[in-house]
Amino acid sequence: MHNYLHIENAKMVFDTKKGKFTALTDINLTVKQGEFIALIGHSGCGKSTLLNLVAGLTTPTDGILLLSEREISGPGPERAVVFQNHSLLPWLTCFGNVYLAVERVFGAREAKAKLKERTQAALELVGLAHAMHKHPGEISGGMKQRVGIARALAMEPKVLLLDEPFGALDALTRAGLQDELMRIVQETHATTLMVTHDVDEAVLLSDRIVMMTNGPAATIGEVLDVDLPRPRDRLKLAENAHYHHLRGQVLEFLYQKHMKKAA
Amino acid sequence: MSAVTFNEGSLKDIMNKPETVPASAPAEAPAKLRPTPYFETERGRALLESFGNFFRAGVPPVIGIALFILLWQIVSASGGDSGLPGPAKTWEAAKALFADPFYDNGPNDKGIGWNILHSLYRVGAGFGLAALVGIPLGFMIGRFAFLSGMMAPIISLLRPVSPLAWLPIGLYVFKETEPASLWVIFISSIWPIILNTAAGVSRVPQDYLNVARVLNLSEWKIFTRILFPSVLPHLMTGIRLSMGVAWLVIVAAEMLTGGTGLGFWVWDEWNNLNVEHILIAIFIVGIVGLMLEQSLMLIAKRFNYE
Numbered sequence: 001m002h003n004y005l006h007i008e009n010a011k012m013v014f015d016t017k018k019g020k021f022t023a024l025t026d027i028n029l030t031v032k033q034g035e036f037i038a039l040i041g042h043s044g045c046g047k048s049t050l051l052n053l054v055a056g057l058t059t060p061t062d063g064i065l066l067l068s069e070r071e072i073s074g075p076g077p078e079r080a081v082v083f084q085n086h087s088l089l090p091w092l093t094c095f096g097n098v099y100l101a102v103e104r105v106f107g108a109r110e111a112k113a114k115l116k117e118r119t120q121a122a123l124e125l126v127g128l129a130h131a132m133h134k135h136p137g138e139i140s141g142g143m144k145q146r147v148g149i150a151r152a153l154a155m156e157p158k159v160l161l162l163d164e165p166f167g168a169l170d171a172l173t174r175a176g177l178q179d180e181l182m183r184i185v186q187e188t189h190a191t192t193l194m195v196t197h198d199v200d201e202a203v204l205l206s207d208r209i210v211m212m213t214n215g216p217a218a219t220i221g222e223v224l225d226v227d228l229p230r231p232r233d234r235l236k237l238a239e240n241a242h243y244h245h246l247r248g249q250v251l252e253f254l255y256q257k258h259m260k261k262a263a
Numbered sequence: 264m265s266a267v268t269f270n271e272g273s274l275k276d277i278m279n280k281p282e283t284v285p286a287s288a289p290a291e292a293p294a295k296l297r298p299t300p301y302f303e304t305e306r307g308r309a310l311l312e313s314f315g316n317f318f319r320a321g322v323p324p325v326i327g328i329a330l331f332i333l334l335w336q337i338v339s340a341s342g343g344d345s346g347l348p349g350p351a352k353t354w355e356a357a358k359a360l361f362a363d364p365f366y367d368n369g370p371n372d373k374g375i376g377w378n379i380l381h382s383l384y385r386v387g388a389g390f391g392l393a394a395l396v397g398i399p400l401g402f403m404i405g406r407f408a409f410l411s412g413m414m415a416p417i418i419s420l421l422r423p424v425s426p427l428a429w430l431p432i433g434l435y436v437f438k439e440t441e442p443a444s445l446w447v448i449f450i451s452s453i454w455p456i457i458l459n460t461a462a463g464v465s466r467v468p469q470d471y472l473n474v475a476r477v478l479n480l481s482e483w484k485i486f487t488r489i490l491f492p493s494v495l496p497h498l499m500t501g502i503r504l505s506m507g508v509a510w511l512v513i514v515a516a517e518m519l520t521g522g523t524g525l526g527f528w529v530w531d532e533w534n535n536l537n538v539e540h541i542l543i544a545i546f547i548v549g550i551v552g553l554m555l556e557q558s559l560m561l562i563a564k565r566f567n568y569e
Contacts, residue, residue: 055477057473057476057477074476075473075476075477075479076477076479077477077478077479079477080477081473081477083470083473083474085470087470087471087473087474089471089474089488089489089492091492091493091566092488100478100480100484100488101478104478104479104480104484105478155478
C-alpha cells in the first residue's frame with residue numbers, strides 16, 4: 001500500500017481565443033493503491049481537467065504525474081476511463097464494446113476463448129449478462145453506464161477513472177449504481193478516482209474527498225478523510241452522526257468557504 | 264388460499280350493493296351483462312385503428328394520382344388531335360411496349376428492357392468509379408486538414424459545373440462515346456460522395472475518439488471499429504445524392520451520345536414523333552429513379568444506429 005499515483009505541482013494552462021486560461025495550478029496529490037478518491041467542486045473548477053490529466057488525454061503545462069513510478073505521458077489502457085456520457089460505440093453490442101477493450105489489453109497474450117470469458121465475466125460483474133447481445137440503443141441509460149463500467153473494469157486497469165459517471169441518471173438509478181460500484185470496488189480493490197458534484201455520493205463511496213477551489217487557477221482546497229467503516233450501507237448511514245458530520249464539512253467547504261458567485 | 268375468488272362478476276356485485284348505490288342502480292345492472300360490442304373490445308379497437316391508419320396513409324396519394332391523371336386527360340383532350348396523348352392511349356402503347364421488352368433488331372432498335380439496363384449499367388459503372396475514388400478521398404480530406412485545404416478550392420470550383428459541360432472533354436480525351444458518358448456520370452456524382460464522407464469524418468464524436476485514445480487502438484482498428492461505422496450514415500447520404508445526380512445526368516448524356524439507353528430512346532422516339540413513348544420514358548425514368556432512391560434508403564436505415 002505504497003504511494004501509487006503521484007501528482008506533483010501540476011499546472012494546466014489552456015490557450016483560448018481570449019489568451020491564456022489557467023485552469024489548474026499547484027496540484028499536489030498522492031493516492032495509495034486501492035484507495036477511492038472523490039474529486040468534488042463547483043462546475044468549472046477543473047476537476048474533469050485533473051481527471052483528464054491522469055487519463056493522459058491532456059498533457060499538463062507544468063508538473064509531473066507518476067503512476068507506479070512511471071510518468072504518465074499519454075492515454076493508455078492501464079488508466080481506464082468511464083466517461084460521463086457512457087461513450088459506447090452504438091454499432092457494437094454491449095459484448096462487442098467490452099470485447100474491443102479486452103482484445104486490446106489481453107489480445108496479444110491470450111486465446112480468443114479466454115478473451116470472451118473475460119468479457120462475459122465483466123458484464124456479469126455489473127449484472128448485465130442478460131443484455132450482452134443488445135446494442136446500446138436498446139438499453140436504458142443506467143445500463144449503458146454499467147456497460148461503460150464493465151468495459152473499464154475488464155481492462156484490469158491500475159487506476160479506474162470515473163468522470164461524473166452517474167451525473168446523467170435519475171436519483172433512483174444513481175443510488176443503485178453507486179451501491180453496485182461500491183460492491184465492485186470492494187471485490188476488485190481497484191484504485192479509483194471519481195469526479196462528482198454530488199456530496200452524498202462522495203461521502204458514501206470514497207476513502208478521501210479532494211475538495212477543489214473555484215477556477216480560474218483552481219487548486220486543491222482541502223482533503224477530507226472519510227473514516228467510515230466498510231462495507232457501508234446507505235440506509236444505516238442516514239442515521240449515522242459521523243456521516244452527517246463529514247457531509248456537513250463538505251457542504252461547508254462548498255457553500256461557505258468557496259461559494260460560487262452566481263454566473 | 265381462501266375460497267373467495269374475485270372475478271369480474273363478483274366485483275360488480277360488490278360495487279352494485281344496494282347500500283352504496285342509489286335505488287335506480289339495480290335497473291341498470293342487468294344491461295351491463297350483455298357482451299361488449301366487438302369494436303369496443305381491445306382487439307376490435309386495434310382493428311379499427313389499423314384501418315384508420317391505412318386510410319390516412321393510403322387515401323391522399325390515391326386522390327393525388329387520380330387528380331394528376333384527370334389533369335393529364337383534360338390537357339390532352341383540350342389539344343384536340345395534335346394534343347398530347349391521353350392516359351388511355353399512353354397506357355395502350357405501354358402495354359404493347361412491355362409485351363416484348365427484350366427484342367433486339369440491331370444497334371438502333373432494341374427493346375425497352377435493353378435500354379433501361381444499358382442506362383442502369385452506365386449509372387452503375389460511372390457511379391461505382393466515383394465511389395471508388397470519392398470515398399477514400401473523402402476520408403483523407405476529412406482526416407487531414409492540409410489535404411482539405413488543398414482540395415477545397417478545386418472542389419468549390421468544379422462542383423457547380425453543369426454535368427454536360429464535361430461531355431466534350433470526355434469525348435476529346437476518350438475519342439469514344441461510351442467512356443465519355445461514364446466520365447460524365449463519374450465527374451458529376453463524385454462531389455456529393457467526397458463532401459459527405461469528409462463531413463462525416465470531421466464529425467466523428469470526440470467521445471468515440473477518446474475511447475480510441477484511452478484504449479490506444481491501432482490506426483487500423485480505429486478505422487474499422489470507429490471511423491468507418493461512424494461515417495457510414497454520412498457516406499450513405501452521399502451515395503444517395505450521387506446516385507440521384509447520376510440518374511438525372513444519364514438521360515441527358517445519352518441523348519447526346521446516342522446508341523442505347525433511355526436517353527437515346529427518348530431522343531429517337533422524338534425523331535419518330537412517337538409522343539406516347541416519350542411520356543412512357545418519363546414515367547420509366549421517374550419510377551427507376553424512385554426505386555434506386557428507395558432501395559438506398561432501405562440500406563441506409565440498416566446503418567442508422569441511434
